[in-house]
Amino acid sequence: MRSLQKIKPFRWGIELILITIFQLISFTEVMLDAGENSSKFILIFFVFLVVEWAYTLLMRISIKQTSFELEFISFFLSGIGLSLVATLDSDFLADGTQTQASYAAKQLLYILAGLVCFMVLRWVIANTDRVAALRPPVAVISGAILAANIVLGQDINGAKNWITIGGFSFQPSEIVKVLFIFVGAATLDKLQTTRSVIKYIIFSVGCIGALFIMRDFGTAVVFFVTFLIITFMRSGDIRTILLICIAALVGAFLIIFFKPYVAERFSTYRHIWETPYGEGMQQTRVLIYSASGGLFGLGLGQGMLRETFAATTDLVFGMVCEEYGMIIAFAIIISFAAIVVYTVAGAKAARSSFYAIAACSAAGLLLVQLSLNVFGVTDLLPLTGVTLPFISRGGSSMISCWMLMAFIKSIDPRAYPKTLKETQALG
């Protein structure tokens, strides 16, 4: 008898073994580079590997999940980020600046926090009635977070988008990204009952305006594109989108006219080679060292870009090119593009329009963020300081990326094996 379970599932075991091999080689290289300090990394890497296996087995046994593609891509990218951060620790341990692998330990904690948030969000959005009840309070919380950020925020690298509590600094706008999508997406009955998107436009103008006040222009662009995707998916009205774009363009010109310091932040754009030891230093170093990495990279810990400011945060794509090589760097970009195509194609089969809108917005947001980072460090776009999803060092970004993956995961009916059988029964 040919039951549904016998239909060939995703080869999660083989994929996970391959990912583990990749990470074991990476971690071995990091520890060899660390020399006598290698013991400081063993526990960090061991915990990371245990967590990814434990999560997979837990989901496989508890809800009989067979689709792990998105989680595996996230683990794979997180592992690359963790290795690069660890090599930075290795440098600091060698020259005596640090006594512990603190960056790597923190990065591991952020990955764990991200995974927990991913699982919690998956549970929360599994029930669309619960989502409908939570949307109004979440909108209020988002506004309150951004307001608190404007009042309490610290000016770091030109943007007032950081808050420090108890020695931990975080970017509230990263978490608001997730809440922004949560508020914007809605179930079909809600969309048809209240066809107007005016309330959502007011909410979005408030959020994006707050980011402009904080001078966090990169995140503002990310929010704006997400807003366009959500508005289009909610209304299906291309004229509304065109009007919004024209209004945004006029607004941008007015800001540049009345606040010229905003334009000054982008004065280096397309002129980086005029100031290779000044304002164009980061991008010129990224271009030079990325090229020196070639197709196969120089090996972990062997690069030179690590000595540049923000190497493992804003410039981490350059580090991937230099130390892992151009092939892996391009594979990472293509995998994000594939996630977007998958999301757009799979949104039709989503159980609710909430999932379809949330998933498309989340995928679009990740792609825009990736583009701003990659094209920013290579001087094809102005450098805005947004992070490379899953790879850049930093907690807020890591947690928000994992939570965005929960939205993308929600369109996959295989993530709910029990209900899949029911759906197929009447086919």
Next chain:
Amino acid sequence: MEFIIEYSRYIFPCLAVIILLGCCSSLFSKRPKIKTVAFLVNAKSGESVPVNYWETSIGRSNSCDIVLSYSTVSRFHAVISRRKDTWVISDTGSKTGIFVNGEKIKHKSKINDGDTIVFGNIAYYFSAPDFGNKKDTVYISALVSKHNSKVFLLEENTCTIGRDKSNNIYLNLPTVSRKHAELTFTNGRWVIKNYSSNGVYINSKLIYESCRLSDGDILDIGGVLIRFDEFYQQA
């Protein structure tokens, strides 16, 4: 140290490409198709309208999932949504309202299999017969005759079709060859292999060699139409 770095430089890209390619290709290839989850049956004509989504909009507008072109039906009349253990119908601002079993609903109402739903004087029966009773359900691939709805369960890994009595499915017609075709279960999928000089039509497309079958494919074996059900439900 140098040995590991030197060789891992080449291993990394190979592994990364295999891993990401595996994940991305699986995202696309293993995506389940959209399936019918319930039906709305017109009480007057008996016409059955499939409900293909967990959230289905109903109205006069062409942008609705189910279009009811009646003047008494609003452009966006209702939404039928499936929840974890029930179905819910919502009135999305219709002028004539929605009646479930004769009672007008205010905003939302639960609906069950067999309920009568009236959208602007047009009555439908809601049909979701198997919902909520799935514990003993078994899924098996099957061939279903389009002519008489006779079901042949594909219980073995191979199944032959032809005019000769030794075949698993015996079709006594002159247009059918002695051994016309064979179905085999390989790598998690059913594949049909043609043995006849007349070939086999799959969804009206003539094939002479092998072809992977998908759920709902219509096979034409010497003029006999057979539907392939990959997930036939057997209680």
